[in-house]
Amino acid sequence: TLQAADTALKAGVKKLCLTHISSRYDRGDWKMLEDEAGKIFANTVISEDFMEISIPLKIIE
Incomplete structure (x- = not known):
């Protein structure tokens, strides 16, 4: 999780979904993993079954 959080930080992403x-x-340990990654990259969540995340389309001309 620390490596994923560090990569997200360096990549400049808006959200990290583990x-x-x-x-x-x-x-029960998932919260600990989320908190651990959150110390490096604040906007971290752990995915759940059937979780949906909206990813807006950015049009580059």
């Missing part, structure tokens, strides 16, 4: 969490983490 996916494919290892099965070695119980669902």
Whole structure:
């Protein structure tokens, strides 16, 4: 999660959505992972089944 957060920060993205969490983490540990990444990249969320995220289309001419 730290590497993903660092990459998001360097890439200048607006939101980091963590996916494919290892099965070695119980669902109760997910908040800890989100908080850990959030210390580096504030706008971090952990995806849930059927979660939808809007990604606006940016037209470049």
